Structure formats: C-alpha cells, structure tokens
Amino acid sequence: MWRWIFFLAFLCFVVLGVVWFVQNPGDVTLEWQGWRLDTSVGVMMAAVLLFAALTAGLYRFWRFLRAVPGEITTAMKERRQRKGYTALSSGMVAVAAGDAPEARRQARRAEALLSDSAPLTRLLSAQSAQLDGDEKAAEKFFTDMLDDPETKFLGLRGLLTQAVKAGNKSRALELAEAAHRMQPGSEWVAATLFELQSGSGAWLSAADTNDDMAKKRLLEKPEAERRRAVIAFELSKESEDAGDSAKALKQLKSAADMAPDLIPAVVALVRRYTADGQHRKATSVAEKTWAKTPHPDLLEPYWDARKAPDGIARVKASEKLAAVNSDHPESHVALARAALGAELWGEARKHLQEAGAGDGLEPQARICRMMAELEERENGDLTKAREWLVRAGSAPGDEKWVCGECGNAVAVWTSHCGNCNAFDSYTWRTPPHISGLPKPSFAESGSALEGDDRAATTGPKDPDASDVAAVAADVTPASVHARAATTKT
Ligand SMILES: [Zn+2]
Numbered sequence: 108m109w110r111w112i113f114f115l116a117f118l119c120f121v122v123l124g125v126v127w128f129v130q131n132p133g134d135v136t137l138e139w140q141g142w143r144l145d146t147s148v149g150v151m152m153a154a155v156l157l158f159a160a161l162t163a164g165l166y167r168f169w170r171f172l173r174a175v176p177g178e179i180t181t182a183m184k185e186r187r188q189r190k191g192y193t194a195l196s197s198g199m200v201a202v203a204a205g206d207a208p209e210a211r212r213q214a215r216r217a218e219a220l221l222s223d224s225a226p227l228t229r230l231l232s233a234q235s236a237q238l239d240g241d242e243k244a245a246e247k248f249f250t251d252m253l254d255d256p257e258t259k260f261l262g263l264r265g266l267l268t269q270a271v272k273a274g275n276k277s278r279a280l281e282l283a284e285a286a287h288r289m290q291p292g293s294e295w296v297a298a299t300l301f302e303l304q305s306g307s308g309a310w311l312s313a314a315d316t317n318d319d320m321a322k323k324r325l326l327e328k329p330e331a332e333r334r335r336a337v338i339a340f341e342l343s344k345e346s347e348d349a350g351d352s353a354k355a356l357k358q359l360k361s362a363a364d365m366a367p368d369l370i371p372a373v374v375a376l377v378r379r380y381t382a383d384g385q386h387r388k389a390t391s392v393a394e395k396t397w398a399k400t401p402h403p404d405l406l407e408p409y410w411d412a413r414k415a416p417d418g419i420a421r422v423k424a425s426e427k428l429a430a431v432n433s434d435h436p437e438s439h440v441a442l443a444r445a446a447l448g449a450e451l452w453g454e455a456r457k458h459l460q461e462a463g464a465g466d467g468l469e470p471q472a473r474i475c476r477m478m479a480e481l482e483e484r485e486n487g488d489l490t491k492a493r494e495w496l497v498r499a500g501s502a503p504g505d506e507k508w509v510c511g512e513c514g515n516a517v518a519v520w521t522s523h524c525g526n527c528n529a530f531d532s533y534t535w536r537t538p539p540h541i542s543g544l545p546k547p548s549f550a551e552s553g554s555a556l557e558g559d560d561r562a563a564t565t566g567p568k569d570p571d572a573s574d575v576a577a578v579a580a581d582v583t584p585a586s587v588h589a590r591a592a593t594t595k596t
Pocket residue numbers: 510511512513514515524525526527528529532
C-alpha cells in the first residue's frame with residue numbers, strides 16, 4: 108500500500124519535472140579542445156542520468172566478477188563437507204547397525220573429506236575399530252582424542268567404556284574420576300563413577316558422588332535417600348568389623364531411618380540393640396517394621412530381643428509381634444513357626460491354614476513343608492507328609508531377594524547382585540517361576556524329599572552356584588527330610 112503511494116508520488120514528481128523542463132527550455136553549450144556541443148537542458152540532464160546508471164551497472168558487474176572464484180571455492184568446500192557429513196552419519200548408522208566393513212569404509216571417507224572436523228571422524232574411526240573387534244586401534248584413537256580439549260571427554264568416555272568392559276576396575280575408576288571432573292553434569296559418567304566406587308567398596312566416595320548427583324538433580328530425591336541408606340548400612344558393617352559398635356549403631360539407625368523397608372539394615376539394628384542390652388529399643392524397632400513390612404528374617408532377632416530362647420517363650424513373643432499386623436499371612440507363619448517349635452500342634456495347624464494351607468487356597472512351598480513337618484511330628488503320618496512335600500514341589504515359590512535387573516534369586520541380601528553386579532537391585536518377592544517343568548509324581552516323591560525347593564529361582568540367567576547353595580541352606584532347617592533322618596538314626 109505505502110509502496111504504491113510512494114511510487115505514484117515519485118511518478119508525479121518525474122512528470123512535473125519533465126513538464127517544468129519543457130515549459131522552461133534552456134540551452135547548454137560545451138566547448139572543449141575545439142569541439143562544440145549545443146543541446147537543451149533536458150537532454151543534458153537525461154544524458155547525465157544515463158551515464159550514472161551505466162557506471163553503477165558496470166561497478167556491480169566488476170564486483171560480481173571479483174567474487175566468482177571465491178564463491179566457486181566455497182561451493183566446492185561446502186559440497187565436500189556435505190559429502191563428509193553424509194559419510195559420517197552413514198558411518199554412525201553402520202556402527203549402530205553393527206555393520207563393521209561399511210563403518211570402516213565410511214570412516215575412511217569421512218576422514219578424507221572432513222580434514223577440519225577431526226573430532227567426530229576420530230570417534231567414528233574408533234567406534235568402527237571397536238566394531239571390528241580391534242580394541243587396540245580403538246584405544247589408540249581414543250588416546251589421540253585426549254590431546255584435543257574439544258575431544259578429550261569423548262576420548263575419556265571411550266577409554267572408560269573399554270576399561271569397564273575389560274574388567275580393569277582401577278583404571279576404570281581413574282578414568283571415571285577424570286571424566287567426572289571434566290563434566291560433573293554428565294549423568295552417565297556420574298552413574299558409572301558411583302557404580303565403580305560402590306562396587307569396589309569405596310563407600311565414602313560413593314556417598315559423595317551420590318550427594319553430588321542429588322544436588323545436580325541427576326537422581327530423584329527418594330532414590331538418592333535410599334542409596335544413602337544402603338551406603339550407611341554397608342558402612343555400619345565396616346564399623347562392626349573394626350569393633351566400633353557405637354559407630355555401627357549410629358549408622359544402622361540412620362540407615363533404618365532413611366529406608367525403613369531396608370530389612371537387612373533393620374535386622375542388623377535389632378541385633379545391635381539386643382547385643383547392647385537395649386532390648387526395649389530392639390523390640391520396638393522390630394514391631395514398627397513388622398507393622399508395615401513384615402519379613403521372616405525379623406522373627407529370630409525379635410525372639411532374641413524378647414529373650415525367648417525356645418518353646419512357649421517364643422510363642423508368647425511371636426504373639427506380641429503378630430499383634431501389630433494380625434491379619435498378615437506372615438504373622439500367621441511366624442505364629443506357626445513358634446507353635447511347631449513348642450509342639451503346640453493345634454495352634455500350628457490353625458495358623459498354617461490361615462497362612463494358605465486351608466481348603467481351596469494355594470499355599471506357598473514353605474507352608475507345604477511346614478504342613479508336612481506337622482503331619483509327621485504330630486501324627487507320624489508319613490503318607491500325608493509326603494503328599495505335602497510333593498505339593499511343595501509345584502506350589503508357588505517362596506519369596507526371595509530377586510534382582511530386578513537379571514532375575515537372580517538369593518536368600519541373603521547383598522548391596523550388589525551376585526550375578527549381574529547391579530546396585531541395590533534386590534526386592535523381596537516370589538521369583539519368576541520356571542514353566543514347563545513336569546510336576547513330580549508320587550513315584551518321584553523321593554526326589555521331592557531330596558530337593559524340595561525345585562520350583563524356586565532363576566530368571567534369564569542362572570544364579571551363582573553359591574547363591575543356589577544359600578537358597579538350599581535357607582530352606583533346609585525345617586525340612587522333614589533332615590528331621591526324618593535324625594529321628595531314624
Ligand atoms: Zn542381577
């Protein structure tokens with residue numbers, strides 16, 4: 108709109124000028140070196156304007172000619188770069204797809220085309236070398252990258268990954284520390300550093316890294332707190348080993364405060380209080396935990412805290428513990444265990460039925476084993492005992508500490524998974540069942556007596572042999588087989 112107004116105004120101005128020159132004619136005479144030129148003012152003005160326009164045009168043409176070689180060079184360089192980056196991205200795709208020859212080919216191409224973008228091409232070269240299984244060449248590329256501040260971090264990261272893969276823990280720790288100093292905000296580096304520190308038992312450094320991660324919001328608050336609790340528990344073991352029970356108690360208290368469901372820490376705290384003669388505190392901690400997360404491992408420490416060595420004393424103690432969470436199956440199991448120990452058969456049967464052995468219920472394997480023990484010890488009924496043991500073979504497995512990463516199932520909690528080494532990955536639950544196992548028949552019941560925990564364990568990977576042994580050890584104390592053997596001899 109405005110442009111049109113300006114254009115019309117300009118047109119009016121030109122027309123007015125032309126009209127003015129026509130109405131006010133004048134002559135111009137030029138004399139130069141014997142030449143003489145007579146013309147009107149209007150023609151003279153037109154000639155001047157034409158000359159100015161021509162000069163401007165020529166100047167622009169000259170500038171264009173001057174710029175051409177540079178532009179051609181730039182265009183060629185850009186094309187080269189574009190090809191280089193295409194090679195680079197094709198190489199990265201080949202690395203991701205695991206295509207080693209293609210990755211190597213593209214890496215060479217990118218190297219030739221992108222002389223000034225060395226960081227990424229070096230990374231690609233290193234990765235394609237790794238893909239080829241040539242760790243030595245990859246290490247050389249990564250080490251070269253350390254010299255350039257721009258690529259130092261990538262080099263450190265590559266070397267760190269190599270060291271972790273090779274299981275060289277001290278070197279990995281060194282590299283992770285250097286990488287963490289360079290980029291404290293990198294989640295991957297911080298997590299790797301924490302893993303390495305905690306894995307090597309450097310709990311104080313691990314605690315610092317954990318705090319730092321929480322501060323930088325690389326971890327959610329509850330997770331950081333949980334990790335602090337696990338670290339405090341591990342530190343308490345060190346204090347205990349060093350004979351500093353006061354320090355151990357302090358650390359256990361803080362662990363149990365931060366993670367009240369960290370059962371191993373609570374159990375250790377109950378035992379510590381009991382050992383210190385603080386029985387009231389010990390029972391109170393156990394009862395508080397039982398009310399929210401009852402766990403079979405709490406029962407014996409609680410008996411000790413209540414100074415209940417056997418029989419009726421244990422029944423009375425168990426009643427007090429069960430009272431804080433009376434409807435929970437674990438409370439019935441606790442009462443049944445105590446009743447079996449005190450030979451109160453009727454009481455034991457009642458609680459086992461409540462815990463799953465009643466009609467129409469599907470009891471866990473351990474309930475079946477306790478029922479077998481009851482049938483044998485109360486009535487000497489070996490047939491019924493055997494039936495229960497067979498039933499235990501196909502019953503839902505007992506709860507264990509199951510690794511959330513690899514499915515490894517163990518009886519004794521550790522801060523790192525014994526199979527995949529993941530940190531704090533165990534939760535108390537029923538292990539994944541092995542499907543497709545034939546149900547044992549009565550003819551096979553002898554073998555069911557031998558290994559009554561066949562339905563337990565294993566996820567994707569086989570658990571450590573030691574873990575299996577631990578599981579087996581855990582389930583045997585109450586087994587009828589062991590008892591039958593002792594009664595026969
Ligand atoms: Zn695991």
